[in-house]
Amino acid sequence: DSGVTQTPKHLITATGQRVTLRCSPRSGDLSVYWYQQSLDQGLQFLIQYYNGEERAKGNILERFSAQQFPDLHSELNLSSLELGDSALYFCASSAGGAGGNTIYFGEGSWLTVV
């Protein structure tokens, strides 16, 4: 158990809908990251927050947004869903914002868009 908690574990929704994925980082970790794992794109970094501020951005679509709250939990919002958004979405956390901190992953949220 990495200590990173993600909900829901599985989600099935229709095209055009909006979903919210939730993540609680390991106790004491200030950084939260979101990654997407799909068959065709592999593992891709989406976005990172550190202590409530956006720190780095990767290949995140404009239809997707994220935030980190004062209690350090984070949410990833996916809107206008398309079939191609079906993927395993990982949340991860690390202790700090400086380089080199080990990143620990949650168990992921499986999103299926039908």
Place this chain on the structure above:
Amino acid sequence: AQTVTQSQPEMSVQEAETVTLSCTYDTSENNYYLFWYKQPPSRQMILVIRQEAYKQQNATENRFSVNFQKAAKSFSLKISDSQLGDTAMYFCAFMKHSRGSQGNLIFGKGTKLSVKP
């Protein structure tokens, strides 16, 4: 831009034997970190081992060790005394040392390892 290449899509090894998974990367950075993550059938991403580029000594974690060749930009993972529980997808990952991109783990496409009894 950094890239990570894992040239072996699939490998198999007999239980108790040793196997080496290959990883090469391309970067112009001097300070960076390299990782191996394991993803078993449960799909959870589990950290296996990490290496700081400024350290010449190869990292080891129990049965897992790396061969880090900075000049060759190579970072292979050796698993000794392979166990059935080592069956998983293994991902090599790169992270450059930079405040702005600290979270940007760049992953290879993975090597599927099967340990056979």
